[in-house]
Amino acid sequence: MRHRHPGRTAITAAVxxxxxxxxxxxxxxxADSGGPVTLTMSAWSLNSTPEFTKLxxxxxxxxxxxxxxxxxxxxTNYDTQLTADLAAGxxxxxxxxxxxxxxxxxxxxxxxxxxxxxxxxxxxxVNGLGDYEVDGVTYAVPYRQDSWYLYYNKDLFATAGxxxxxxxxxxxxxxxxxxxxxxxxxxxxxxxxxxxxxxWQSTVQGLALAQTPGxxxxxxxxxxxxxxxxxxxxxxxxxxxxxxxTATTNTLQYQAQFGTQQAATMLMGSxxxxxxxxxxxxxxxxxxQWGFAPAPQRDGGTGxxxxxxxxxxxxxxxxxxxxxxxxxxxxxxxxxxxxxGATALASIGITPAxxxxxxxxxxxxxxxxxxxxLSRFAFTTHDTRAENPVSPETAALQNxxxxxHSAIMSGSTPVDEALGRAGARARSEVLGSR
Amino acid sequence: MSTTTVGGPRETGPRGTGSHxxxxxxxxxxxxxxxxxxxxxxxxxxxxxxxxxxVLPNFLGFGLxxxxxxxxxxxxxFTNWNVFGTARWVGLDNFTRLAxxxxxxxxxxxxxxxxxxxxPLTLALSLALALLLDRGLRGAAxxxxxxxFPYVTSIVAIAIAWNLLFSKDAGPVNQVLGLFGVDDPPxxxxxSDWAMPAVILVGVWREMGYYMLLFLAGLQTVPPELHExxxxxGAGAWQRFRNVTLPCLRPTTFFVTVMLTIGSxxxxxLILVMTNGGPGQSTLxxxxxxxxxxxxxxxxxxxxxxxxxxxxxxxxxxxxxxxVNRRRED
Numbered sequence: 192m193r194h195r196h197p198g199r200t201a202i203t204a205a206v207x208x209x210x211x212x213x214x215x216x217x218x219x220x221x222a223d224s225g226g227p228v229t230l231t232m233s234a235w236s237l238n239s240t241p242e243f244t245k246l247x248x249x250x251x252x253x254x255x256x257x258x259x260x261x262x263x264x265x266x267t268n269y270d271t272q273l274t275a276d277l278a279a280g281x282x283x284x285x286x287x288x289x290x291x292x293x294x295x296x297x298x299x300x301x302x303x304x305x306x307x308x309x310x311x312x313x314x315x316x317v318n319g320l321g322d323y324e325v326d327g328v329t330y331a332v333p334y335r336q337d338s339w340y341l342y343y344n345k346d347l348f349a350t351a352g353x354x355x356x357x358x359x360x361x362x363x364x365x366x367x368x369x370x371x372x373x374x375x376x377x378x379x380x381x382x383x384x385x386x387x388x389x390x391w392q393s394t395v396q397g398l399a400l401a402q403t404p405g406x407x408x409x410x411x412x413x414x415x416x417x418x419x420x421x422x423x424x425x426x427x428x429x430x431x432x433x434x435x436x437t438a439t440t441n442t443l444q445y446q447a448q449f450g451t452q453q454a455a456t457m458l459m460g461s462x463x464x465x466x467x468x469x470x471x472x473x474x475x476x477x478x479x480q481w482g483f484a485p486a487p488q489r490d491g492g493t494g495x496x497x498x499x500x501x502x503x504x505x506x507x508x509x510x511x512x513x514x515x516x517x518x519x520x521x522x523x524x525x526x527x528x529x530x531x532g533a534t535a536l537a538s539i540g541i542t543p544a545x546x547x548x549x550x551x552x553x554x555x556x557x558x559x560x561x562x563x564x565l566s567r568f569a570f571t572t573h574d575t576r577a578e579n580p581v582s583p584e585t586a587a588l589q590n591x592x593x594x595x596h597s598a599i600m601s602g603s604t605p606v607d608e609a610l611g612r613a614g615a616r617a618r619s620e621v622l623g624s625r
Numbered sequence: 626m627s628t629t630t631v632g633g634p635r636e637t638g639p640r641g642t643g644s645h646x647x648x649x650x651x652x653x654x655x656x657x658x659x660x661x662x663x664x665x666x667x668x669x670x671x672x673x674x675x676x677x678x679x680v681l682p683n684f685l686g687f688g689l690x691x692x693x694x695x696x697x698x699x700x701x702x703f704t705n706w707n708v709f710g711t712a713r714w715v716g717l718d719n720f721t722r723l724a725x726x727x728x729x730x731x732x733x734x735x736x737x738x739x740x741x742x743x744x745p746l747t748l749a750l751s752l753a754l755a756l757l758l759d760r761g762l763r764g765a766a767x768x769x770x771x772x773x774f775p776y777v778t779s780i781v782a783i784a785i786a787w788n789l790l791f792s793k794d795a796g797p798v799n800q801v802l803g804l805f806g807v808d809d810p811p812x813x814x815x816x817s818d819w820a821m822p823a824v825i826l827v828g829v830w831r832e833m834g835y836y837m838l839l840f841l842a843g844l845q846t847v848p849p850e851l852h853e854x855x856x857x858x859g860a861g862a863w864q865r866f867r868n869v870t871l872p873c874l875r876p877t878t879f880f881v882t883v884m885l886t887i888g889s890x891x892x893x894x895l896i897l898v899m900t901n902g903g904p905g906q907s908t909l910x911x912x913x914x915x916x917x918x919x920x921x922x923x924x925x926x927x928x929x930x931x932x933x934x935x936x937x938x939x940x941x942x943x944x945x946x947x948x949v950n951r952r953r954e955d
Contacts, residue, residue, distance in 0.1 A: 271920050278708050296923045300709025436815025440792040442785055586922045598905030603817035609905070620728055 231283040235266040249535035288505040291579040303330040304508040319503025332528035333503030333544035338575040345480035347455035351375025356484040365487035387454035392596035401500035401576035435600035450476030465540035468559035702929035719930035732914040740889035755840030773834035784898035817907035843877030
């Protein structure tokens with residue numbers, strides 16, 4: 192691998208040594224063009240995250256001359272550690288873009304190779320592909336595109352005597368159902384709550400940003416979040432869900448809340464399908480009937496293609512990759528974002544970026560995945576908007592909004608006052624300093 | 626080398642005062658001296674090498690991992706840098722922006738708030754604990770260990786355990802408060818008013834055992850005769866504590882105060898795990914602000930500027946403490 196800017200690399204290594212936990216540097220095998228190639232790829236938690244191995248094995252089956260080796264990072268500090276490696280010139284040949292928040296840093300920092308040719312070959316059927324395009328150039332391709340669903344416990348709905356969701360639920364219908372569930376579960380003597388809303392800002396802000404026409408993170412106007420926060424606070428005050436303070440101080444896990452039937456509904460990302468299945472198998476979750484529906488909508492007009500949110504998970508090529516490995520790396524990208532990679536991922540319960548009929552069949556063939564029509568509809572039909580629209584200011588704005596979220600949900604600051612402050616801070620601290 | 630060693634004492638010895646011997650030494654020591662100087666230098670050089678070889682590994686580590694990054698930090702605070710691109714020199718821009726940055730002001734105030742309560746509380750409680758356990762109570766060793774235990778326990782475990790204790794409805798803290806008739810107990814870490822006091826309480830609880838040990842060591846240096854003399858003079862317990870123990874403990878108190886001050890200004894991990902700076906910005910401190918700007922937002926130039934301010938703050942407060950201490954000693 193070429194080491195560009197050696198002087199800068201030295202400074203970087205020195206500075207990051209203070210705060211970053213650098214992982215061991217892996218060496219690359221230079222490959223002769225045409226001969227066997229070994230690509231290095233970033234990954235995390237290999238023992239509990241089977242997607243990386245699955246993609247590498249599936250690709251190697253089709254391309255026996257190319258092997259993919261992993262460079263494992265800590266899942267929590269993934270971007271920090273990868274950044275340190277890339278800055279020091281020892282990053283892997285291809286690396287995963289865990290979410291869109293840090294894509295701008297890698298792209299503007301010239302760490303990503305132009306993969307527009309791969310993108311053109313993929314066509315329009317890959318969800319989230321456009322998020323990686325800057326000034327007409329594509330810098331990465333998505334291989335999975337998670338989106339948020341409404342998970343529901345069919346048994347608890349039956350216990351409470353409430354009609355389960357359908358594909359066209361609006362927020363108003365959802366609110367009524369939550370109220371009915373609260374009353375019904377109480378009447379039936381069940382200790383379960385109607386809903387569980389996890390402590391992340393995404394649970395409120397992601398859907399508000401995706402579903403509100405004209406909502407823009409970069410605008411500095413966050414009034415669009417108000418109805419979503421009022422709803423969440425009202426449900427909290429009505430005892431329909433565990434309050435934010437309890438969830439944070441008790442470090443509640445959303446998996447346990449839904450998996451042990453303490454909540455009848457839960458808004459969560461599509462990754463939870465595979466988790467719940469695995470936990471039901473291992474006994475960490477109880478055995479019960481469940482399914483997932485589209486997230487409730489702002490109005491009934493989006494019933495044919497419900498709007499939800501989620502960042503794609505992408506794969507990019509290190510700009511400093513050995514030239515002899517570029518062709519193999521691009522082939523790998525084309526595979527993981529295409530139907531081949533998508534089918535491989537779907538067969539282990541992961542939501543790929545490409546959703547074709549064979550992919551859907553592979554997904555619903557996984558034992559334990561709910562096979563009802565509503566779950567199938569939620570999986571195959573949705574309009575997923577980015578949670579972190581690509582912009583130089585996204586990370587800083589999301590920080591402000593994260594603080595705003597805790598201020599509102601803890602009841603420390605009234606909704607309008609907190610959103611007003613967030614806008615003022617965004618304009619003075621971030622947008623005004625452009 | 627041996628010539629000098631032998632010749633030296635001869636010259637200054639009781640018998641080496643006559644002119645003859647002096648005359649003998651005029652040539653002898655000169656020759657011997659020329660060899661001796663070289664020998665001296667060689668010996669000194671050898672000893673220096675030995676000394677350097679002992680400190681070199683540590684110094685290399687310090688230079689590479691501490692001094693270098695600190696120097697780089699000062700440079701970077703005058704740049705705009707996102708790790709990958711070239712660090713662009715922006716002069717004092719980062720510092721002028723800091724002066725207008727409301728979040729930085731909040732972080733600074735919160736840091737001062739934390740320090741203003743954490744330092745005196747820890748100082749007082751650790752000293753009180755040390756005085757109590759220095760009296761040879763039965764089971765003192767057990768209590769010393771128990772008090773020190775939180776300091777060696779994982780800070781993440783401590784933070785999670787205390788969060789559970791502080792839980793609004795089911796937490797034992799509020800249940801105990803309920804026993805005392807507190808009808809509307811605070812939400813502690815979920816309350817913007819009570820989150821910082823809660824964090825300070827845990828910080829004090831965690832660290833007082835460590836400083837207690839330092840005070841216990843300091844108490845061993847207090848001469849018992851002074852106490853005895855004071856007692857004979859009719860001094861009561863409080864007078865002996867104020868006029869004998871405290872003055873004798875001054876070096877320890879000074880050290881503890883300096884360490885506590887620096888530690889309080891740099892508090893990070895406890896807050897990160899307990900409240901993550903929230904609710905809102907109610908427990909956001911400077912160290913966390915540096916982390917946010919640097920590692921989350923990739924604004925390393927700006928984060929470096931905040932680090933420089935924190936560095937300056939620590940240096941200034943420590944310098945004042947040194948000056949006050951010196952004046953008291955004089």
